Amino acid sequence: MSNFTVSLSPHVRDEDSTRRIMLRVCLALAPAAVFGVVVFGWRALLVLALSVAAAVCTEWLTQKCLKRPVTISDCSALVTGLLLGLTLPPHAPWYVPVCGSVFAILIAKQVFGGLGGNFVNPALAGRAFLLACWPVQMTSWPAPAFVDAISSATPLADPAFAGSTNALLNAVLGLIPGTIGETCKIALLLGGAYLLLRRVIDWRIPVAYLGSLLLLSYAFGGDGLLAVCTGGVILGAFFMATDYVTSPVTPYGKLLYGLGCGLITFAIRRWGAYPEGVTYAILLMNVASPLIDRACRPHKYGEVKEHA
């Protein structure tokens, strides 16, 4: 009787897999996505569907063409497509989400070896690409449902908005113009809390990011809370900056990285030509991640002196 298999220890494995983690991220994004579709209508749904479909199809096609194993079942392309879609204007024409997803998966991810090999967040790289290609389409904002005022600019660029009485409340509830997924802070925080509770993400990056932006805004005489609750900061802090592959793994590294994201976001918003800086802040910190990790290596057990 020797039908036993052998291998080196350990002989048991945790149930969690990459696929499960990705599906949890999708679940966490669901409230924001549903809210976006409800307030912005069927065109928002179309944008999301196109970006997801294009991302998954591009991953499948590239891997088929390159004769690599097809890994769409790990759901990472699904997450990329969904994230990209949520950062697009609700009425973006069809080619915007499609081209963005193709760029995200093909250029930002597969060219660098696929999942785990990319050095910038694919969804944000796709968004940056779209901002360069179609600046007008990428910055025209329809008003959400339940809101009378028609606004064509993001609240970040509109001084009248910041001065209005219910500005903060509307920003938290999501009754402001913006991309499909970034407006409703309650939905995003719900998803973020779920990811934190399930320990999918670590608290350090979002806390350092949001905290530093909040404090910097106050320090320079702005409204910190409003700064955090407008634009894509919350979506970025919980769902983009925390992307495993492109953010530091070391505990202090995560804090430093979050701090850097906050700093650059603030700098772009205050002194830059763009009203919003989340995309570029995170992309720049993505690139700095390996350096940060190298500087923040934890001390290993046993780096102590002998007892006499």
Place this chain on the structure above:
Amino acid sequence: MPQLSFRGGIHPLHKTHHGKGLTNKLPIRDAAPPRQVTIPMSQHIGAPCAPCVQVGDHVYLGQKIGEVRGFVSAPIHSSVSGTVLSVGPHLVAGGATPVCVTIENDMQDTWDPAIQPADPDTLDRDALVKRVLEGGIVGMGGATFPAHVKLSPPKDKTIDFLLLNGAECEPYLSADHRLMVENAPEILKGVAILQKILNASQCVIGVESNKPDAFDILTKAAEGTNVQVRMMAVKYPQGSEKQLIQALTGRQVPSGKLPMDAGCVVVNVSSAFAVYEAVCLGRPLVSRVVSVTGEGVNSPANLRVRLGDSVSSLLAQCGGLTDGVERLVSGGPMMGVALMTDDVPVTKGMSGVLALQTKQLGDRTQTACIRCGRCLRGCPIHLLPFELCNDVEAGDWERAEHHGALDCIECGSCTYVCPAKREITSSIRIAKRQILASRKK
């Protein structure tokens, strides 16, 4: 009471309470006397013993049958009385084939007449250490380091702490747990002997909080002594020597050094029990408690087993295996050794025999590392395991050494938690081997 612990670590199989429930309420029972035993001459870290009996010899229970050949070694004794049938190689857990002495049991259990009880109070330190050495005692948590070596630190080392390891952090196993519940007074007698030998100023027994019964019984038994019993958090690998030291003393063992370099000696509670038997009763280590457990065993049990009895006979006494058993393990699921066959003898370090079905082994389809950082959070040595894994894939042994590969204790935490199912621990094992091989050149 605050629960002590270390930084890092994981909670393997937490949904099934670490699999402990299968056996942790079952009293230890004696296994049936085997018809014959096959006793390996190497059941410890260090030089194998030389057999000192020949085919046809009659041996007593407890008679020495393997003589040490070096300082780091421990003698081997017969676990039955009877006749030597053969002396020759036999497969043991781990795949080696050391020389083994096979003895036919005469079922008389005639103890070696040379065995004499002793009062430890009348013996000096050297005499106590000698009795521990003659008892063939090794670290019974699985490391099997000869106990007398630990108890003979160089003159320039002061030992501040004697630490008793009652963590038993490996999932499924309950051998130490049951021994603590059922034999606390004997364990404390063993502890007193160890204290006298080491002259340590403090003595602490660490028990994980999932064994409250053992904690209470030991606390009661330790009343009036200077032995402290401390509750530790349930976390793997709490019972690893380095992590136990960190939890109980706050100290760290310097990288590449021994516990005594942190002023500590760690002894397993089962070994302390064996010290009591060897010193007070004069009986050498000829049996141990083995948890025969896992979902693949029909009726799991904690058995007191004679060394050299075969794993197949233990399984038969526990109702045999269920259908679909894919993996048989000597030890626990995290650090145990997979067995190719159940025809291997029980040895001093075998704390459990674990049978796992395919579904408990879990999905092992490997995917790309996503740098989720779980391996890093779980690593009790605070290494970056995924990075070491990459070093190995690149064949860069120097980098792996620079990244601390040699500090890895191979606890398997990184591999357990990895969502990409990467064989991180195995990769680091390869790196350690390569680094050590290149040093020898």
